[in-house]
Amino acid sequence: MRVVIAPDSFKGTLSAPGAAAALSAGWRAVRPDDDVVAVPMADGGEGTLEALAAAVSASTAVPVRVPGPVGDPVDAVLLRLPDGRAVVELAATSGITLLPALQPRTAHTRGFGAAIRRALDDGATGLLLAIGGSASTDGGVGVLRALGAHFLDAEGADVPDGAAGLLRLAQVDLAGLVPTPPSGVLVLTDVVNPLLGPDGAAAVYGPQKGASTEDVPVLEAGLARLAALLPADPAAPGAGAAGGTGFGLLAWGAVLVPGAPAVAAAAGLPDALAGADLVVTGEGRFDCQSRSGKVPEAVRGLAEAAGVAAALVAGSIDASPDGYRYAVSLTELVGREASFADPAAALRRAGAHLAAVLP
Template sequence: MTDLRVAIAPDSFKGTATAIEVTNALAEGWLTVRPGDTVLRMPLADGGEGTLDAFELAVPGARRMPVTVTGPDGRDVDASWILLPDNSGVIELAVTSGITLLDPLQPMDAHTVGFGQAIAAALDSGVDRLVLAIGGSSSTDGGLGALTALGAVFADADGNPVVPGGRGLGAVASVDVSKLRPVPAGGATILSDVTNPLLGNAGAARIFGPQKGADEAQVAELDAGLARLATLLGTDPDTTGAGAAGGTGFGLLAWGAVIAAGADAVGDVVRAPEAVASASVILTGEGRFDGQSDAGKVPSYARSLAEQSGATPMLVAGAITAEPAGFTEAVSLTELAGSADAAMADTVHWLREAGARLARTV
């Protein structure tokens, strides 16, 4: 049996296993079958949950910077951001204002204040550049909360500050940006795997609102509020990615940030193309492989790396609901475990089993 070089480069399985845990479990399973193989562990991210982990593991000298922020439901959250050796700050919305911080969901009241507070903390430390990972959001507030934390004042018709969250969007009549903190000299890059516009049938409220608990009437109310915000901030709501993170992409664009495809941008920073160039197999994965997985998410990025290097691409996902085109082999944990509940109850175990199963196919 010829020993192989295997790159394991998955995203997190949201809510059940971090990208690092997924990587390690797949590696352990693979090595039980092919112990002589060289395994390169490279957890990736697309701007959602696990982005900080990917940067911390892949960039020598990266440092965790603890910060306590106001979570999406008003409770304090102990979070952190990453300071890179080049004096860039990486902030992840999922750990400050993410949907996994809520139980139950609060479609009208969840907000991004904590995300803005973490950005402010990085600015206070003197970073030259910001990398803003905005996947995994809990709210549809157009970034109103984050911009408020950065100094903007959103007021109602009586001149009173509106409440944070989607509910406040409907009351916004004016915005004062005179005290809004500027983007750092090196700029701010938004990492997102979402290409949706801000408004309409493909927009933030209509597409992602229901996932955050919004009913039909609330979706309509949130979309109208986002339209009001767009009028006040003057940025084009049709910009690709403006609808990301409940419109937080739009708010950050209005602030002066620029948007980049999440998985590609993270991969470039951690030098994934160079790292996997000599691999014979690239094994990737995510919690759910579906119709959106080809829109800049980690599996499509890893598959493109395999195409460039001539490696064999393989996929593991908690559930596979779309044709895994382009992958030589694909394993669904739901099918492997017998049910979604069983797969989620012991995800790490089933990831090991998936790694072993794929190793046997080589």
């Protein structure tokens, strides 16, 4: 039997490669002669680069040092894929977890842009940009600055980094912006929010980045000034992703795409499913939102197209797992406390359980 193990991370407990390894070990403990292939997955947020590094054996991690979300240097990596493209993750360069304290008005994405520039300077033929986990609401201005754009006030001086600097924005100079690479730029996100308005970057995501009720109108006003000057559609689905970074990247010429299917393609999941009998996918919590572009549904859709049965493993299952041949809740299998205390052991148990009950 050929089994493909393709889970997302179990947020806060185990990475996607760790989850895939645990499920695979559990399965092999019961059926050691089966062909078990691990393809860790992600949806374009934090952990995307780690998942692809594990799934694509010929990939190469490249260390980079870039300005963090408030300017302090951070050490990160970008990933070179064997097809010539590079993967850059915003969370690792300009992410909210890099801040000791949230700074909604001054945090920026300059480091993310610096890592992208390094990938281009190293000859990347295309880019996969994972933009989840942002610390800022700067509309992608930091990224574009690192790529050669200038954002100026009425006197022609550079405006400060961060959302607050956008309030002084009067003109944009894109003449020095580096071109996109020949194979293009895919921005991976499962967010469909526009840049502005009640469903936009400031209103919906600003509070998650520390914005108070007084801050949100300030962030919105700055983004509105930016929207009037950059050649992109602020109403485009996903323009509000990562504090408006989606909008800035659209102005560069990037294309916003659903994250999980793009990661699956880059990881080689469609090829891995060819001839498989079963795919096992999962995430920390399977709920109604999981049906909207999350990893398990992306994997199940690819499996269905390939004529492969799918099984689901999740920490908890809070929505109907229609379409999965079998579903395992770790909470029901080992108990909530045990699943959090040792998630790898719980997933090994789940892998063994599936191997025992599925023909």
